[in-house]
Amino acid sequence: MKSMNETVVRAAGLGITIVYASLIAWLFVRQPATFAEVTGGLSSAVGAYRIDQQAFDDGLQYFRNDQFGEARAAFERADPARRDALTQFYTAYAFYREGWGRFYSDDELYGQGLEAVNRAIALAPGGRLVVQAPGQEIGTADELKAELERGLRVEASDFDPMRVFRPRR
Amino acid sequence: MTAAREAIHLPVLFLTVTLLGGLRPGSAVVLAPPSLFSLVLAVLLVGVLVQSGAFVPLRVMNASRPALANLNGGVLVAALLAASAQVFSLLTPDAGLPRVLFSVYFLVLLINTMAASPDRVRVLRSLAVTFGAAFVLKFIVLDALSDPAGGRLTRLLQVLFEGVTLGALTQDAQHPAAGYVAFAAIVMFLVALSLLPSVARSTRRPDHLRQGYGGPPKLSVKAEGLRLPWA
Numbered sequence A: 001m002k003s004m005n006e007t008v009v010r011a012a013g014l015g016i017t018i019v020y021a022s023l024i025a026w027l028f029v030r031q032p033a034t035f036a037e038v039t040g041g042l043s044s045a046v047g048a049y050r051i052d053q054q055a056f057d058d059g060l061q062y063f064r065n066d067q068f069g070e071a072r073a074a075f076e077r078a079d080p081a082r083r084d085a086l087t088q089f090y091t092a093y094a095f096y097r098e099g100w101g102r103f104y105s106d107d108e109l110y111g112q113g114l115e116a117v118n119r120a121i122a123l124a125p126g127g128r129l130v131v132q133a134p135g136q137e138i139g140t141a142d143e144l145k146a147e148l149e150r151g152l153r154v155e156a157s158d159f160d161p162m163r164v165f166r167p168r169r
Numbered sequence B: 001m002t003a004a005r006e007a008i009h010l011p012v013l014f015l016t017v018t019l020l021g022g023l024r025p026g027s028a029v030v031l032a033p034p035s036l037f038s039l040v041l042a043v044l045l046v047g048v049l050v051q052s053g054a055f056v057p058l059r060v061m062n063a064s065r066p067a068l069a070n071l072n073g074g075v076l077v078a079a080l081l082a083a084s085a086q087v088f089s090l091l092t093p094d095a096g097l098p099r100v101l102f103s104v105y106f107l108v109l110l111i112n113t114m115a116a117s118p119d120r121v122r123v124l125r126s127l128a129v130t131f132g133a134a135f136v137l138k139f140i141v142l143d144a145l146s147d148p149a150g151g152r153l154t155r156l157l158q159v160l161f162e163g164v165t166l167g168a169l170t171q172d173a174q175h176p177a178a179g180y181v182a183f184a185a186i187v188m189f190l191v192a193l194s195l196l197p198s199v200a201r202s203t204r205r206p207d208h209l210r211q212g213y214g215g216p217p218k219l220s221v222k223a224e225g226l227r228l229p230w231a
Helices: A002-030 A035-045 A053-064 A068-078 A085-099 A107-123 A141-152 A161-165 B003-022 B036-052 B067-091 B096-116 B120-146 B152-164 B176-194
Strands: none
Touching (some): A002 A035, A002 B003, A002 B067, A053 A068, A085 A141, A107 A141, B003 B067, B003 B176, B036 B067, B036 B096, B036 B120, B067 B120, B067 B176, B120 B176
């Protein structure tokens, strides 16, 4: 009986330790910055993570009205754990549109946009994210990433005077 | 040692130290993995613990134990190594001359402890003093020298100090919670070390033998009334 109890304790201990060690390893790999990211990451790992659809719709509405700060706040509320590819795509798109300028682009906003689009690509199945919507010129995460990277690079075409006539996408 | 201590309490304590040791509170919480050098120091520390009898690996892993018990022992050893590495990583400053000095300090101290070959109690005391001193230096002294939120006099002293040391000693300011987290991790680590399966008191060599004087006691047989068959 005593031996049986000891076996149960040892097996339970091994199980607890493995689960705890896996959780710690996951935390070190994922580097969640907030508690919401921890809980969101864990719930998404078991397929239980859902975004706040109302907040996402609000954000999309703000985005289409060129209210980018408000849009990002709503997207942040919709996806506090940053685990939804579509919301991260629109967050990045809001950074892109706000940072876009006829003469120069805002590197800080573009940098944050690049981080968000990288998250979106990492979360999308197979890294492929296609988002078609009316009035939206950038339809994939790859295009958005390329636009943001182009904006962050200094190249000869930046000094082309015709650049001021290019459209915002 | 009970099965619960070996299979649950100690691994959970060491894993918690591993987690807390990597925690760097700030505007964004970062979990820092141990540096390569701290892994080397961790191996040396486990060597010191084994040599002093503070940890006897054979008591948690040997051929006569069941496979499950040996698995528990293996997990305990792995958790001990991970926690040791994180504690060294936690106590070593992040950059500059202090990082080099602390690394050398830990290395020399561990090698010296191995050479001195102290017993379990002395090793545990020595580790408490070493970790305590490193904690005070990193989280109190260096932090005070690098704190940008001080008054004018403090700022002036910092600028002078930075000028004299060519900026080699000052560190990035730490979050106020960092010191408390580090303190909790160190205390937990020392408690866990003291709970490790050690050599039984009766099997330790007496001090006069360990210190090298007197030599082993001579074996003497008094054959009073005893007749040996070959005599």
